[in-house]
Amino acid sequence: MTALRDSFSIAVLFAIGVWSVAFVGARSAAQNNDALHKKNSPTYAALKDAPQKAREKKNPFQGDLEAAAAGGKLFDQHCARCHGKKAGGTRYGASLLNKEVQRATPGTLFWLLTNGVVRRGMPVWSKLPEPERWQIVTFLQSLAPPSLKADTPGPVQ
């Protein structure tokens, strides 16, 4: 019984230690995000890291309203907490209504979604199947006013 109690106490102490370290990490990450949001540029700058080949990829769901609706559902499930319900941004994630995002090609957005911006706190989303990532891109591009839309080719047949 004593051994059990000792083990449990050690486990509790470890848990406290782990979470303390983790919260410091999270706080640090959050502070990074604050700074990021104030500057309002590093996440958008990551769009420029997309290789040319990735930028030129065509969205197989371009203009597909059903895909945009499915993308909206996925956005709500996976992205809204950081980027806001209406994609307008929060302290944890940049606005996706911004011109830098809305003028990016579908391929660039797909690349960013796939690779994340790990150093800035955005995880990789390649765990979502490729068509689902394109559905999210379709949704994001459906949010833009016509004046901000990128010159993108039509749907791939």
Next chain:
Amino acid sequence: MVPHLITTLICALFFLLSSFVVAQESPYIVTYNHYLEEPGSLEVEYFSTFGTQRGSNDFHAFWMEFEYGATAWWTTELYLDGQTTFNDSTIFTGFRFENRFRLLQHEHLVNPVLYLEYEQISAADKILKEVEGHDVESDHAESNAVLRSEHDHELEFKLLLSSTFKGWNVAVNPITTKNLSPSEPWEFAYAIGASRPLALKALPNRCNLCLENFVAGVEMYGGLGDTQSAGLHNTSHYLATVVAWNLPSDWALRLSSGFGLNNNSHRLLLRWGVSREFSGFGEVVRRLFGGRP
């Protein structure tokens, strides 16, 4: 007293958390892929393993996992293990503390993640989350009273190699373990898995039973001996089917039926697990301790 305090704290935090996200769980029970917990999210998981035991009593081993995404490249996790051996007793068997670090920023054909774990468990631990070295079925044949008197303090290192292509995920985990007792050798093991969602495209409407919510696959794991006797001699190996059901109501269920591949293995390992992901956990705790809203 301490268990009551912990339970109360956990319950209080659950009620405080109000925003949830849909988990996108991999179906693996033993194998790890390269996907980490999202930053600031806490995933609470419960797993059960029913195992058959030749020459002794069958058992039900169980564990809780608390998995926290500290950053986008670092996930930390605490396990609490226990087991019931039928016609014997129910005991707490120890804890594990693991950390996973993403090594590369971007996605590549193969994505490496470093896994480090410290575990303090007794020989009565039967969750079989890893099968290492010369671990065999007969190790678990003694009574709990005998097994719990032997304590292991181990460090475990894994290289999680994982690749996702056309919806398929393939993960390979070479594993090495060192018991901190100087006389104990380094032990080796492996886990490999492959899985795929049953549908690659999402439907526009919210649904529980649509195929996009299911991920199915197989995994195989086993020991590879130790530095004194490397190889397959006197090792055990398992092949298991795995499936995960990611519910839009924020829960995920996992099922696995594993079969021993040689005479040193338990004949059957049936596992199931349930998990829930709480987004914004870090933020809630930060606010509790006076952080800026």
